[in-house]
Amino acid sequence: MADLGNGHGDLRPRTAVLTRGFDPSLSFGSARPAVFRSSTYAFVSPEAAEHAFAITTGKFKPADGERADLIYSRFSHPNAEILEDQIVPLEPGAREAAVFNSGMAAIMTAFFAFAKPDSTIVYTTPLYGGTTGLIHTFLEPFGVRGIAVPSGDAARIDQAIRSARNCCIVYLETPANPTLIMTDIERAAGTALHHPDRPVIMVDNTFLGPSFQHPLLWGADIVLYSATKYLSGFSDMLGGVAITRTSELIRKIRSRRSMFGNILQPDECWMLDGRLPTVALRMNRQSKNAQRIAEALVGHKRLSRVIYPTLFCDPEQKRIFEKQCAYPGGIFSLEFKGGKEAAFEFLRHVRIAKNAVSLGGVETLTCHPRSTTHSGMSAAELAESGVTDGLVRVSAGIEDWRDLLADFEQALAAIG
Ligand SMILES: Cc1ncc(COP(=O)(O)O)c(C=O)c1O
Structure with missing residues (x-):
C-alpha cells in the first residue's frame, strides 16, 4: 500500500x-x-x-x-x-x-x-x-x-x-x-x-x-x-x-x-x-440514528424547526457542511413552537432518552441548553446566537432508531 x-x-x-x-x-x-x-x-x-x-x-x-x-x-x-x-x-x-x-x-x-x-x-x-x-x-x-x-x-x-x-x-x-x-x-x-x-x-x-x-x-x-x-x-x-x-x-x-x-x-x-478503536463504529451508528429521527420529525405540528446538517436551508451552511464534513453527526436540535413550557413538557415525557447534559454516549440524551449548559451566556449573546427558550438538544445513542422515534413522538404528543 x-x-x-x-x-x-x-x-x-x-x-x-x-x-x-x-x-x-x-x-x-x-x-x-x-x-x-x-x-x-x-x-x-x-x-x-x-x-x-x-x-x-x-x-x-x-x-x-x-x-x-x-x-x-x-x-x-x-x-x-x-x-x-x-x-x-x-x-x-x-x-x-x-x-x-x-x-x-x-x-x-x-x-x-x-x-x-x-x-x-x-x-x-x-x-x-x-x-x-x-x-x-x-x-x-x-x-x-x-x-x-x-x-x-x-x-x-x-x-x-x-x-x-x-x-x-x-x-x-x-x-x-x-x-x-x-x-x-x-x-x-x-x-x-x-x-x-x-x-x-x-x-x-x-x-x-x-x-x-x-x-x-x-x-x-x-x-x-x-x-x-x-x-x-x-x-x-x-x-x-x-x-x-x-x-x-x-x-x-x-x-x-x-x-x-x-x-x-x-x-x-x-x-x-x-x-x-470503536469510536468510528459508534459515531457512524449515532449519525445514522440522528439523521433518520431528525428527518422524520420535520414538519411536526409542535416544532417550528428541526436543526440538523442534512436539513440546512441556508446555501452557505449547506456549502460548508458539504465541503467540510463527511457525515452529519449524532446531534440534532428541536425548536418547540410552545417555547420553554413545551420544551420542558417534552423533556418530562421522554422515556428512553434521558434528560441529561453531555453528549456522544451510546445512550440517547436530551437537554434544554438555555436553562442548563448555556445558562451562563448574557441575554445579548443568547439572542444573537440563537439559543432560544424553545430549543432542546438531542444526542442520539446507538439504540434502535425506531424505538427512539416512537419515544420522541409520544413525548411530542403529550405536550398540552
Ligand atoms: C463542545 C464542547 N466542548 C467542550 C466541553 C467541555 O468538556 P468536559 O465536560 O469534558 O470538560 C463540552 C462539554 O459539554 C462540549 O460540549
Whole structure:
C-alpha cells in the first residue's frame, strides 16, 4: 500500500489506532497495556535525570518527536504516552497529542499556553457554555480581550480577525453547540494566517471529530476535544485532548499541563485507550440514528424547526457542511413552537432518552441548553446566537432508531 501522506506510514487510521503506540514487551507481553500507577520513575543515571529535566523544563530542545524519559506522573506517564500515540492517527494532519482530565482542562491549558496580557482572542459564538465562562471569568480579567463573532458569518469573522490587535488565538467551535451552525475553518484559518501576529488557530472538534471532520487539514493548528463525549462514548469518564500539527505547539501545551497538574490519570487513560478503536463504529451508528429521527420529525405540528446538517436551508451552511464534513453527526436540535413550557413538557415525557447534559454516549440524551449548559451566556449573546427558550438538544445513542422515534413522538404528543 502506498504511503497515505498522513505522516503515519501506510496504515489507515482505523488500523493505526490498534497497532501503534503500544509495545507488549513493555507490559510483560500483555496484549493490552498494563496500568502504570507510579507517581515517580527511577532514572538509569544522574545524567539521565539531568537530561530529562533539561527537556521537560525547556532548557534543551529535543529532536522532533523525541520525549524526555519519564520523571514524575504530573508531567507524563506510560499510559498517557500510549494513549497520545494512539489518538494521533485518528486526526489526519496531526503530529502529537496531549491528554487531560477533562475537555475544559484541555481548552484551559491551550488558552493559557498562548494567551498573553494585552492580547486578543477572536471566538465564534455560541460556544459550549463552559468555554464562554472561561473567556469571561479568567481570560478577560487576565488582560485578554475577547471578541465574539457569530458562528458561520464568514465576513464578520474575517473582519474581527483582521482588526484584532495583538491577536493570540482564533477559536472556532464548529458545528456550534447547540445550534449546529457551521463555520468555514479553511476561510477563517486563511485570514488568521495573514494576520501579522499569526494567531494560533484552535478548533473544538467535539461534535464531529475524530470521524467526520478534520480541522488540521483545513489549516487549524490545534484540535481540542472533550473526550468525555464521542471519544470515550459511554458517559462514564471525563477526559480531554489537545492535538497539534507540530511538536513545538504540543511542547508549550505540555509544559503548562505539567504546572497545572491536569494530565489524565493512568486508569482513565487505559479506559479511553480501549474505547478508541470503536469510536468510528459508534459515531457512524449515532449519525445514522440522528439523521433518520431528525428527518422524520420535520414538519411536526409542535416544532417550528428541526436543526440538523442534512436539513440546512441556508446555501452557505449547506456549502460548508458539504465541503467540510463527511457525515452529519449524532446531534440534532428541536425548536418547540410552545417555547420553554413545551420544551420542558417534552423533556418530562421522554422515556428512553434521558434528560441529561453531555453528549456522544451510546445512550440517547436530551437537554434544554438555555436553562442548563448555556445558562451562563448574557441575554445579548443568547439572542444573537440563537439559543432560544424553545430549543432542546438531542444526542442520539446507538439504540434502535425506531424505538427512539416512537419515544420522541409520544413525548411530542403529550405536550398540552
Ligand atoms: C463542545 C464542547 N466542548 C467542550 C466541553 C467541555 O468538556 P468536559 O465536560 O469534558 O470538560 C463540552 C462539554 O459539554 C462540549 O460540549
